[in-house]
Amino acid sequence: MVADSVSFKDKVFKVVGKISSSRHMVALRDGIAQVVPLLIIGSLFMIIGQFPIKGYLDFMAKTFGSNWNLVIQQITFASFSLMGLIAVIGISYNLAKSYGDVAPLPATLISMSAFFLTIPFELKKGAFYIPLSQMGATSLFIAILVGLFITDFYVWLVHKDLTIKMPATVPPAVSSSFTSLFPGFFCLVLVWLIRLGVSFTPIETIPGLMQFIFKPLSAVGVSLPGALLCELLISVLWLFGVHGGNVVGGVMMAFWLQAMQQNATAFTAHKELPNIITAQFFDNFVHIGGAGATLGLALLMVLFSKSEEYKTLGRLEIVPALFNINEPIIFGTPIVLNIYLAVPFILAPIANVLITYFAMATGLCAKTIGIMVPWTTPVIISGFLSTGHISGAITQVVCLVVDALIYYYFFKVADRKNLNSDLG
Template sequence: MSSKGSMKDKVMKVIGKISNSRHMIALRDGIAQAVPLIVIGSVFMIIGQFPIQGYLKFMAHTFGPHWNVVIQQITYASFDLMGLIAVIGISYNLTKSYGDVAPLPAALVAMCGFFLTIPFSMHKDGTFWIPLAQLGSTGLFIAIIIGLFLTDFYVWMVHKKITIKMPASVPPAVSDSFTALFPGFFCLLLVWVIRMGVSFTPIETIPNLMQYIFKPLSIVGTSLPGALICEFLVSFLWLFGIHGANVVSGVMTAIWLAAMQQNAVAFAAHKALPNIVTQQFFDNFVHIGGSGATLGLAIMMIMFAKSDEYKTLAKLEIAPAFFNINEPLVFGFPVVMNPFIAVPFIVAPLLNVLITYFAMASGIVAKTIGIMVPWTTPAIISGYLATGHISGAVLQAVLIAVDSLVYVYFFKKADKRKVQAQMENAKKAETQA
C-alpha cells in the first residue's frame, strides 16, 4: 500500500472514531431530543406570524390585537427551551452510554449545573428573574459543555466510589438518589466556583465568556466560506462511508440553531432578518434529497436509467429521496468509495450553497424566518414554510433542476457501464447454458 493511501486510511480511521465516539453520539442524540419541541414551537410561531396580511388582520379583529402573543406562549415553552432540553438529553445519553451509572440523576445534576451558569436578577421583592433567552439557543454552547464535561466528572466520581452506598434492600430510585448526592454536590460546587471566578473579571458572567470564546466560530459558521467548507466536509466524509452530516452538525448545529433563533426573534418583531446561513439553509435548500443533494440523481435515474439495476434502485429510492432520505442511494448506487460519482456528489450541494446564499443576500429570495421545518419535509413545501414566501419554493425548484443537470452526465456514464456489464453477464450465462 502506498504511503498516500496509508495516510488517507489513517485519517479516515481517526475521523470515524471521532464520529462514533460516545461523546459525539451523546451530543447528536441529546440535541435531537430538542427537535420535536422545536418543531412544535415552530408550528405555533407560524400560526402567530403567518406572513399573509389578510390572515393577520382577520385574527387580530377576531381575537384582539395581542392574540399572537397568547398563541406563541407555546413557542416560549418549547422552542425557547432548546438549551435546557439539550443539556438534559446530552447528559442522559452520555451517562447511559457508560452502562453502569443511572442516567437520570446525572441528567438532573447537569440541568442544575446549567441553571447555575445563568446570571439571575433579583427583584425588589426578593424574587429571582431568569432570562429566558439563556435557556434557548443562546445558552446552547453552555448546555453542550455542561452536558459533556460535567457529566464525565459526575461519572468519574461514581466510578471512584465517591458515593453513599445504600443496602441492596433499598429501592433503586432511592439508592440512585443517594448515589448522586456526593457527585452532584461536587459538580455543582465546581460550576459555582467557576461562576464566582468569572464574576471577578471584566467578562462578569459565563454566558459572556462563551460569547467571547465562540464569537469567531459563529462568524465563520454563518459566513459563505464557512458554509462552503462545512458542506464540502459533509460530502467528502460520506464518500468514505462516514455520516458527514452527523460529524459536521456535531460541531456546527449550535451555531446554526442560534442563527435560526435570531431570525425568529427578528421575524416576530418585524425587523430585518440578520442571518442567511441557518439550520434551515442547509436542511431545506442545500441537502435537497439528502447529503449530496441527491434528489437530482434520483430524478435522473427515474428518467434515464436503462440498466436493470438502476431501474430497480430508482423505483426504490425516488420516494425516500423526496423526503430527503438517501441512504439507499448512497450505499446502493453506490456513492461510497465511488470516485466517479464523487464529483457531482460534492459539486451539487456546493452549488446549492452558492446559489441560495447569493439569492438570499440579493433579496431575490426571502431569508429563512427561523421556523424549524423538519428536514424530511419535501422540497417546494419546505421552501415556502422555511421562508414564509413563494420565492423559497421557486428557489428549491431551480436548485433541483441545477442538481439534476450536475448529475445527468455522470449518471448516464455510470448507467452505460452497468448496461455493458449486464450484456456481458447475459452472454456468459448463455455460453455456460
C-alpha cells in the first residue's frame, strides 16, 4: 500500500514537472518576466511623484507647480500601460524561439499585430485610436492567449510549408519577411473573424469576452481562500523539487499584476486601494526569504545551530536569504523531501498570508500601492516601499518573528539529528 502511494506521488509530480518545464510554460514565464523591468522603472517614477511625505509633496508643488507629479508620472503611464503589449511580445518571441527552426521575430510581429486586432478601436474626428488603457494589465489574458495560440498557429503554418520560397541570392532579412507572408495572413484573418463573431454578440468585444470568462477566476485569485490555496500549492510543489512559484505564478500572475495596476491607478488618483492580494503581497510579505518563508530558518541556523552542517549552511545562506534567494537552503539543507522541515515550510508562508491579509483588511497595515518593488529587495525596505508606510515594514517584522517561531521546534529536531550524526 505504501509502495503504491509513493508510486502515485512520483507519477503525479513527474507530470507536474513536465508541465512546469514545457515550452509553453517556460515561454509564459519568461515572456511575462519581460514586463518586470518596465514596471520597476515606472514604479521608481511613481515613488518620485507620490512619495508619502507631505512636506516633500508640498515642496515639489511650490517649486515646480501643482501639476508637477503628472509630468513626472508620464513614464509611469508609458510603462504600466504597456504591460499587455510587452507580455505578448515576450511570450511570442520565447515560444517561437523554442522551436528552433522558425525565425522568432516575424512570429512575434504577427502576434503583436493580432494583439492590436483584439483591441476595440475608438473613432474620433474621422481617425481610429487605440486606447492606451487596453494595452495594460487588463489585457494580460488576451496577451497570454495571443502569444501562445497565435504563435503556435503561425509555427504550424510554417511547418506546413505555407510560405513563399525566395531564391538563395535574396538577402536573409527579405527572405524571412516573405516567409511570414502567408502564415501571417491566415493568423490575422483568424483573429479578425473571431473579432467579427464576437461583435455580433451582446458582449461585443474580445476584451469584454475575456472579462466575462475570467471574472470568476479573477475574484478567486485575489481572495484570501485563493491566496491560501496558491501558497499551499507553491510550498507542496517545492517539497518535491518542482519550482512551485513558476507553476502557480504562470497561471495566477496575470490576476496579481492586474490587481497591482488597479491599486496603482487608485493610488495616483488618491482613492481607496481596492485590492489586498497583489503581486507585491506575495513577493514582499509572504515569501520572506523566498518560497517557504525561509529567512526565519536561515536566522535560526546562524544563531542556534549546534551541528557543523547547519552552522556552515546558515553562514552561507543568510546573505542570499536577505535578498529572498533560497535555493541554497532548499536544496542544501535539504528541505526537498525532508520530513523534519516540510511542515513549517508549508505553515510559515500560510501564516504570513493570514497575518498580512488581516493586518491590511483591518487597517493595521497599509495595502500595497502598486509599486513593483523587486522581489530581491531586503525585508523591511520592501515592506516600506511597497506600501509607502512604516506599517508595511512592521508587518514584515511580525511575519519574520512568527516564521522563526514556526520553524524553531522542527529546526531543533533536525539540528539534533545532524549533531548526533556528527558525534556518531
